[in-house]
Amino acid sequence: MITATELHEKGFHVPRNLGELRTFLQAAMEVEHLTIPVYMTGMYTIRPGTNRTAYFAIRSVLMEEMLHMTLAANLLNAVGGRPRVGRAEFVGKYPAKLPFSSDDLPPVPLQHFSPEALRTFLRIEQPRSMTPPPQEGSGWTSIGQFYDALRQGVLQIVDREGERAVFPPGREHLQVGPDDFYNSGGEVFAVHDTKSALLALRVISEQGEGVSDTIWDSNDLIFKEERTLAHYFRFNEICTGRSYGPHDRPKDLPSGPLIDVSWEDTRPIHGDSKVADYERFASTSDVYARAVEFNSRYAALLTCLDRAFNGKPRVMALAVPTMLELRDRAGQLHHNPHPDPALAALGVFASPTFELGRPQFDAAAQAVDTDIALAGFETGEPVDLSALTPATGETFA
Amino acid sequence: MADPAATADVQDFVKFCVPLTGFTAFDLYATDMAGAYLDTARRQVGPERFDTFWTAWKQAVTGGGGPQDLAPTHREVARALVYLWYTGAWPRLAPAAHADLRREQANTEFVVAPEAYVEGLVWRTFHGHPSGAKPPGFGTWGVRPPAPPEVEELRAGLGVRDVAYRTGLDAEVSPEDIPAHLLPGFRSGRHVPPSEVPVATVPGTIEEGRV
């Protein structure tokens, strides 16, 4: 079970000490990551060349979830913790119960681009203002509420133990900065004190649910970038097929111009497919072998992130190409008929299963650490992948 | 009732394009272009003539044969089909084949769709990606590419027969000694479509570049 689920089951509370704060931050990374396979599936099942608005909207949210995961890792490192990403316990199983949300919500499945998928996305990103306020000891209601608990926890613990005790010196080298993470709204920055910690939490919650009862995020205020819609509202545009107007409020339906959304331009999948299901048809379809490879490369991605969050920020330069390789692999799976002829006859296509266990991570650790040793990835030095050699014809390196 | 993920026609098309292209059914489906290519081929060749060609090709494959069993016009159609899979474009055919097929379309190269170009298989033969799509990431161009897989390895991976996948050549082409006429030569200008580029000349056979 992932840390986040354990924490969820203990009910709503504010972290009371440094140890709990670290547990909360580990859970935060897990929650951010939990959304990534969900959004990847929604995005890569869109037929190439169609639904461009939707594609780029989902992509932008996906990138920002990775930003949030990285900011949470920076925060965890700043408070003396150790982000743990490259292990089976980090990854949820789908359909996955969404931690820190109402227990009434159904588990989050992997779904192809569809109105149902968008409704799932909306549930994930639902702003606090649209959910009832929490009571101490009662159940959780929203991810926004979870981040607010974290914020309170940071303030209370700093108040009690002093800033220096919470943010010990000598941990700057663990921080991932904008040199190593890019291509999302906002920016990664180093966390080293209460102020930067609170800013990180603010970025995470405002990109997700918007600035205090508006539909907008705070990229303009914090990063001097273009103001964009918060995640919930970006998804709601797709879901309703209409864009927001400049004066729309969170409770309003979008009132701007219509958006072209063609729900039929999708590759339907059976989100509950498992590698074991594909294995039954291994003699007639390569989907099984490719789904297995996908999972092992996904484990490599998480292992890269693990190393990037644990003293080698430049390893992001290995994580990004791995992510791009997974983009191509996901598309290939989604364009293949489901290996089960009965499902294929119903129009169902194959999909990655995101099943990651100990064996995948053990293998990934070995491969990734070899690559790191070869390429160096020293902080501040130019990225140079030239020492790497591709393992197979299918991988970039 | 939902449409199947791949119609019987498309399944049949993909299955017999495997030995023609040298890529697995998974790779062919992965392009998401199988249906579009079947439509294109039928339209370009004419539905009946395409059926005749397709039947001939299937007979050749099931009979343990290969491209050398095809009549010249069918051989040219087979080439066009491979060109389509490899580049996303329908090529200019040999004028004799064009006439024999009584085609009503102009005999010029065209790209089937923007997405087709992106799914060209040629890029994968040399560990590349289509120029302008599927980028592999910052700095990946510094990595030494792996050697291409050998023919036996490819045959085994495809599960295709040990027959000659060539016409008019006695033996497999040795990578050490590629005949110039299987390579492209200088284009007289950028307006020349790739399928109309002349073949290369043998190095050293012309007095050029020497003072």
Next chain:
Amino acid sequence: MTEHVTADAAARRRYDIVIVGAGWAGSALAQRLGDKGWQVLVLEAGNGDTDTWPGFLDTLSTFRSAVAKVPNSAYRPNAAAPSPNVLDLAPVRNPRPGEPEFTAGGYFVQNGPLPYGTDYLRALGGTAMHWLGAVPRMRDEDFETRTRYGYGRDWPIGAAELQPWYAEAERLLGAAGHGQEQYDLGVVHDSRYEYPMQEIPRSYIDRYCKEAVEGEVITDPVAERDYTLTLYGLPQARNSTPNPRYRTDPPFRVRGAVGLPNFGERCVGNASCVPICPVQAKSLPLRIQAAFPRSVTVANRCVVTRVRRSGERSVSGVEYRTYTDPASPVSRSYVVEADVVVLAAHAIENARLLLFSELANGSGQVGRNLMDHPTVLSWALGAESKGPVGPFRGPGHTSGWEVFRFGEGRRRRAPFRIEIGNWGWGWATGAPMSNVATALGIGGDEHGEVRPDGVFGPELRRLLGSSVGRQLQLQLAVEQPADPGNRVTLDGRHRDAMGNPRPVITYDLSEHVRDGALAARAVAGEIFRRMGADDFTNHAPRDGVPPLGHFVHKGTDLAYSGAGHGAGTHIMGSDPATSVVDADQKTHEFDNLYAVGCGSMASVGTSNPTLTMMALALRSAERIHDSLATARRPVVIRTPDTTEATA
């Protein structure tokens, strides 16, 4: 996002400055002068949709659908503001001796012995939409080839004067490079110079070439000199990692795409910089435009037809026409007035405007001295035993051999830069698609019959793994000096659909340039030989068809392509009798008319010209600001204090 106004709205008021053209130079000037508070109008002849995300995606689809993926293939044709295209040229079969071996259709009329094979783009962002992004500086000697080597023309300013402007341009463009190495090369004067971003990683092809021939001594048979090969990286205006050693006040921030927030901050290796970078990691003028202050107004689809003269030494503004449908240019005309007029439309367009306006041509040099970097291609297959080289990956080129660019060899032949191509035989042969066609044997033999030879299936896949995988191409860019005979003229009989005169181009390569091309080809052949690569280069006519740019020099068939580096048409100099603009890019004859861009360059060396053009533009922006600020100062009528002090 930049706000654009209509042609009507643009004409409704007066401006301090009107700038013709929204490419690199025009955008940089507008931003600098707008930031100083001047009211600036930018008139762009072409369409302006590329700065929206749907518009940008349209260019991407247009590129992907094009059979011939030439530089302009991503951008839709526009009859109202036509652009020259490399597809406008065609060879002549069995040409008669002494007659041109080509015909030209399209926008240019060409009447010279050789084709001018260079294009440009008239659209928002200009030709920079499809530039490669190479930003090498010019070296000191490039500015004074007449004095040092007895050919070409000297500049009125030199490299030392331009150093700070180069640095400023590298910041504005967002350049990635290796400062120390460029200092060693002699193009950067400050030994501690740092680029804003760390060098773009070099390709495996660069490493392959370096390992094969680094330190080899090559004899240039034309210059009759020995040269030692040393590989240098190429500075590029392409997003990489910010350089921690770059000055931090103010810090450099990597800029992403225009039109879609939060997208495309780093190069991801699309390998299509020309014609289009899908993530806009390649720097574009659209970025500068997105940051225009409110004092800058941009109007698209405004084709400037003439500059209006108002006095002996002054102009008052420009006339322009607008259109709605690019396919059927029915137009209306307007006049807009400004204190300063800046032409920043491309070397050939600037010359066309000056000629049509009959202005600033007392020297007779307007339109003359047209230059380019005639580029000779050489291509080879690396040895099978050394494995694939990894073509068609990364930016177009990331390294080169620079030693043939400099020194006394320039007396004997034009210098050349050897670009190591990263995109296989694409430019020369249309690879890799043409590899598929020739390996399959498609298209028929010389009689139109179906060819016997061809490979399929696994054998085809294996063959392409080697026949594409080992492709090496060297692009040899030869310096072309100012030559008054290479020129743009106008002829009332040749007009575009809107009625504007089309450029008539007369172009040739001098003996000095031909000698450079011959030396370059010989050197490339020798490099391939030392690498153990099979040289497939062949520029000879095939079946009676000469390749475009073909010529025979001293018994050798050669051919060149245009590099897209049009320059020299309003050449810079200190003498009004022999040049069009001064060192500030102000026309000698008018106090308030400037012609900026590559047209001002007195020589192009062997450097891609954009960076030098931008350094000049930034310098001119400062001068225009000074001149306007001086002109606006109130006349001092009474100064009692000063009078007393001096008394």
